[in-house]
Amino acid sequence: MIKEPTVYINESIVRKNIRTIHKKIKQQNKQFRPHFKTHQSAVIGKWFKAENVKFCAVSSLSMAWYFAKNGWNDIMLAFPMNPALCEDYEWLASKIKLELFLSDVSVIQYFKKIINPVNIRIEINTGQNRSGLNMEDIDLIQKTISEIKKNTIHRFSGFAVHAGETYHAQDTKQIKTIHYRNMEYFQKLKLLTGNVNISYGDTPSISLMEDFQYIDELRPGNFVFYDWMQNQLGTCLRDDIAIYVKCPVVAVYPERNEAIIHGGAVHFSKESIMASDGYPVFGLVTRNSEANNTDLGYLKSLSQEHGVVKLYPGVGRNLKAGDTVSVIPVHSCLVADMATHYLEASSGQVIEKMKK
C-alpha cells in the first residue's frame, strides 16, 4: 500500500520505446539526440547508453551540468542562449562539447564573452511561435550565419526547429500537414544555405512520420515515457506509456460518481487536455492491479493536493477510501519534473533523478 502519490516507471517499456525510436532514426542514417528534459535521470540516461546513444539535449543549465557530471560529453542546451549565463556556459564548455541556441540575433555579442568553443545553432520558428528567427526571414537568417562565422572561436553548427504546435494538433492528419510543410521548408533552406545541418524536435512528428529526408538530427524527448496526451493525439499506443502515478483514494462519493485522491496540482501539474464533451481532463484513472487494469474514470479537477476523479457509471460502488488507483498523467514531462524520484514498476527499485 502506498502512502502518498508515487511515480512509477516501467523499465521494459522505456527500453522498448528507446529501441523503437532509435531504430527508426538509424534506419534513415540520421543522428539521434534524445531530449532528456522528460526524464532528468542519470539511470535512464544509462538505458540510452546501453542502446549506444551518445548525444543528448536538455532544456536548462542545471540539467546540462547534471548530465555532464554523469558522463554525457556532447550536450545541446535546447533553450535560447541566456546572456546572464556566459560564465556558466564557458565553464561547461571547458568540460564537454556544448551546443547553444541563437534564438534572437541580438545575443551574438554575448558569445564573445565565452572563451571556450561552443557550437552555435540558429533556432528557427517554423510556426510554433515560441522562440527562433522567423522562417520567412531568409535574409536575416543568412546574415546571422555570416555574423556567427566571423567569430573565430565558436562554430556554426546548423539550424534547430521544434515543431511544438504538433502537441496542439486536432488529429494525426494535422501533424502530418505540419511535418510536410516543414520538410518543404527545409528543402528550400538547405538549397539557400548550402546544405546546413538541421536538428528537429517533438515526439508527435517523430513517432508518426517515416520521412525525415531533409532532417539530419532528431531530438524527441517525451517518447521515453509517452503519456495520455500522446495517446489521445494518436502518436502512441496505450501499451507504450511507461509512466503512471499511484495515488491513495481518500474519499468516495457514489451519489456524485466522484472520488477524491491524494494527487493534485503539485503532482500532476495543471496541464489538461480537452475531452470530447468540452471539459478538461487531467489524467486517466485506472485500477492499479496489472491483471485488472480497469479504467475507473478521469481526473476532472485538481487542487494543490486533491484530485477529483469523475468515475464511470457504476464504478463508485466498488471503490473505497483506503484503495489505491493508478493515474496515467496527461503530460509526463511535468509530472516527472515535480517528482523527487521514480520507482521501477516491476522491481519497486528507486530510480534516482536530478535534484532541484
Added chain:
Amino acid sequence: MIKEPTVYINESIVRKNIRTIHKKIKQQNKQFRPHFKTHQSAVIGKWFKAENVKFCAVSSLSMAWYFAKNGWNDIMLAFPMNPALCEDYEWLASKIKLELFLSDVSVIQYFKKIINPVNIRIEINTGQNRSGLNMEDIDLIQKTISEIKKNTIHRFSGFAVHAGETYHAQDTKQIKTIHYRNMEYFQKLKLLTGNVNISYGDTPSISLMEDFQYIDELRPGNFVFYDWMQNQLGTCLRDDIAIYVKCPVVAVYPERNEAIIHGGAVHFSKESIMASDGYPVFGLVTRNSEANNTDLGYLKSLSQEHGVVKLYPGVGRNLKAGDTVSVIPVHSCLVADMATHYLEASSGQVIEKMKK
C-alpha cells in the same frame, strides 16, 4: 542580474497581510488558523508567531511534520483522512495536538487504529464539490457525529468547510452570494447540532467579507502572498501582492510583440486565468525596477522552461535579451510549492522553506 527564475517575497507586505487579516478575525473574536500550504516556510511561520498566531493548517503529512519540527504544536491537517497514514498520524499525535478531517463516513473504522488522541472534524461540502459530506445530508452528518463520539480516545471538534468555489467566481458579488448562502446554512447547522464549532477556509471570502457570525475559526492561506488571480477577483489590491518571480529575458520579437523568458510551467505551474479577450493568462509581466514598475504584458503560454510574453504595443522596442523582468504569478501557492527557497525582496536574504 539574476541567472534563472527566482522567487522573491516582500517581507513587509507579508507582515502587513498577516496583521490585516489577523486584526479582522480578532475583532470578531474568532480563531485564526492560517493555512501554511501557501508559503511552506518556517521563517514565514515565525512572522505569524510574532503576531501571536498559535495555530496553523497544512495540506499534507510532510507539511505537518515540517511545522511540528519547527515549533507548531497545534496543527490541522486540512485534507481527507488517508487510511494509509494511520501509523504516521499516531506518531505525529504523540508530539503535537493534531486535527484530522473525516470527509468520507467509511473512514471512521480507521481512527480506531490511531491510539494517541486526535481531534476529528467532519468536512462538509457546501457547494465546491471537492471533498466532504453533502451539506443537505443532515441525517448522515448527525449519525457521523454520534459514531465519532462512540470512540473514547478521539474528540469530535466540529465542522470544516472550504468554499473553494469562490476562486472561480466571476466577480465579488458572486463571492458574497456564496458567503451568505453558507452563513445561512451554518446558522441552521448550529441549531441542528448544538452549536458545533465551524472552521471556514478560503482567502476570497475572508478578504472581502466582514460578517463571520456563525463561523468560529478562519483558515485562509493565500492572503499571505496573494497573487494575480486574487487581484483580478477583486479580493486584494495590487500593493497587497507580496510575491513575484524575476526571470531573464532570452529573446525579443518586436514584429510579433512577443518576448521569451526563462520561466515556464516548472516555475509558474500551468494555472491560468481567462482574460477579457477569452485567452488564458499565466502571469502579469512587469519591469523589475521598483521605481519603474511598468507593466510590459502578460504570459500567454508556457512550455516546460519557456514563457511566451505578449507585450503591450510599443513595449518590445525597449526590451532586449539580457534584461530581467518580474512576473506576478497567477497562483502563488503553486509557484511557492515548486520553489526551492525564496529571496527577500529588500534584503536579498534567503528565506528557507520546506524541502521536497
